[in-house]
Amino acid sequence: MQLQPEEHIFQLLLRFIEDDLSPEESKQVLQWINASEENTTYFEELKQTYQNAEEIEDFDKIDVDRQWEVFSQNNLNQSQQTKSSISFYIKIAAAIVVLLGIGFLLPTQFNNEVTLIAGPDQKTEFLLPDNSKIWLNKGSELTYSKSDFNQTERQVTLKGEAFFEVKKDVLKPFVVHTNQTKTKVLGTSFNLKSDSSTGVTELMLLTGSVSFSSDSDSVILVPGEKAKFVKGKKIQKTTSYNLNIPAWKSGVLMFDQTPLAQVLTDLETFYDKKITIQNKQLEKCKLTSTFDNQSLNSVLEELVLLFNFTIAEPSPEVIQLQDGSCLH
Structure with a gap:
């Protein structure tokens, strides 16, 4: 997903959907839409999203007046906007980001901060102004300053998990703040995950090199290394990292003589399902296989075939692998 159009285009597109433009403005919008395939795709997605938002039950019960009061208190020095205009954008932003749960760039005509958001059930790709690519895992957010980004540094703040492919620029370091x-x-590629509830941050480096630091500690990573930070403790660096940490982005799970205990941990994370082995001794069995964008049922069928498991579901949230034997 490419970075969205500038604010004035965004506003015109929304007003075009609402049929609230002059003939001259409508002509301008149509020219922009037809200027490229990317523009056309973006408009169609925005239009569909808006139409879906209109169909959400009780959506009009959003307290726009209260939102306006909060906005006014926090933005006394900003340029004035009409109340009807603000209400309109609050409605769209709330629909897109909160209720529909899709990835989106939150409009920023009220301040200097850009917020990229992935919905609760969707990973989303974004292109930053420096042409760096990021993939946000579901429920994650990334923010940056519209005026300061790519000036002397490229600073962003992450909440959740993201995979970065950073465009190389030796004069302007790319800096991610989190937890x-x-x-x-x-310029490099890496996976970064932070959990604000536990205070744990994990970084896995795929290419290039990175400096990873806390208030009191700092390490340099090279490809094949992973760092873990827990608040109040020193950064831990290891060289034996889990190949499947960025699997949420690629959809590919890879195992090479991996103990089933680790296999199930990775499957649980990827499919968001509790999976256990009844016979704990079988957790030491080894698996070498690759699951490429397969359903959980497909993966379980392969485990049944390889290890003679039978499948039981003691509860809707739990899958248990029963019986079975190791490969010979």
């Missing part, structure tokens, strides 16, 4: 840590790179 009292700072990741600094010039």
Whole structure:
């Protein structure tokens, strides 16, 4: 998903959907839409999203007046906007980001901060102004300053998990702030995950090198290394990392003589389902296989075939692998 159009285009597109433009403005919008395939696709997605938002039950019960009061208190020095206009954008933003749960760039005509959001059930790709690519895992957010980004540094703040492919620029380091840590790179690819509830931040480096630091500690990582930070403790660096940490982005799970205990941990994370083995001794069995964008049922069928398991579901949230034997 490419970075969205500038604010004035965004506003015109929304007003075009609402049939609230002059003939001259409508002509301008149509020219923009037809200027490229990307523009056409973006408009169609925005139009569909808006139409879906209109169909959401009780959507009009959003307290727009209260939202306006909060906005006014926090933005006294900003340029004035009409109440009807603000209400309109609050409605669209709330629909797109909260109720529909899709990835989106939150409009920022009220301040200097850009917020990229992935919905609760969807990973989303974005293109940053420096042409760096990021993939946000479901429920994650990334923010940056519209005026400061790509000036002397490329600073962003992450909540949740993201995979980064950073465009190389030796003069402007790319810096990610999250959970009292700072990741600094010039150009590389890495997976970064933070959990604000536990205070744990994990970084896995795929290419290039990064500096990973907290308030009191700092390490340099090279490809094949992973760092873990827990608030109040020193950064832990390891060289034996899990190949499946970025699987949420690629959809590919890879195992190479991996104990079934680790296999099930990775499957649980990927499919968001509790999976257990009744005979704990079988957790030491090894698996070598690759699951490429397969359903959980497909993966379980392969485990049944390889290890003679039978499948039981003691509860809707739990799958249990019973019986079975190791490969010979």
